[in-house]
Amino acid sequence: SQVAQTIPSETPTGPSVDKPQPNKAELVIGSASAPLIIVEYADFKCPTCNRFYRGAGPEIRKTYIETGKAKIVFRNLPFIADDSRTAAEGAYCANDQ
Numbered sequence: 001s002q003v004a005q006t007i008p009s010e011t012p013t014g015p016s017v018d019k020p021q022p023n024k025a026e027l028v029i030g031s032a033s034a035p036l037i038i039v040e041y042a043d044f045k046c047p048t049c050n051r052f053y054r055g056a057g058p059e060i061r062k063t064y065i066e067t068g069k070a071k072i073v074f075r076n077l078p079f080i081a082d083d084s085r086t087a088a089e090g091a092y093c094a095n096d097q
Contacts, residue, residue, distance in 0.1 A: 027095065029061070030071030036064070038072045044087035045080040 038060070042049035064070035076092075078084030 026076075027074040027092075028071055029074070030065040031068045032071070034065075034068055034071040036070035038064070038070050039075060040072055041075050041077040043078050043080045043084050044076070044091055045078075045084045 042053070060070075060072070065072060076088040078088050
């Protein structure tokens with residue numbers, strides 16, 4: 001299984017239309033040298049994001065991430081509720097451990 005790494009968002013990750021906020025971290029799953037980058041924006045409390053993660057996520061990880069064809073850059077976008085940011089902070093702290 002792939003382990004997520006936390007990297008500074010200002011580290012170049014390839015072509016992007018949007019720029020990550022400085023001093024924020026993003027999680028990267030997969031090989032740093034993967035030729036394709038999948039950028040996922042999600043809220044830890046979002047039911048649609050959860051369905052995507054559980055539905056399409058395993059197939060994407062198996063077909064693209066585990067084969068080294070792509071990496072996933074996860075960017076937290078807390079928008080569902082006031083405690084969405086707290087849920088994200090908890091996830092990032094758990095990843096750091």
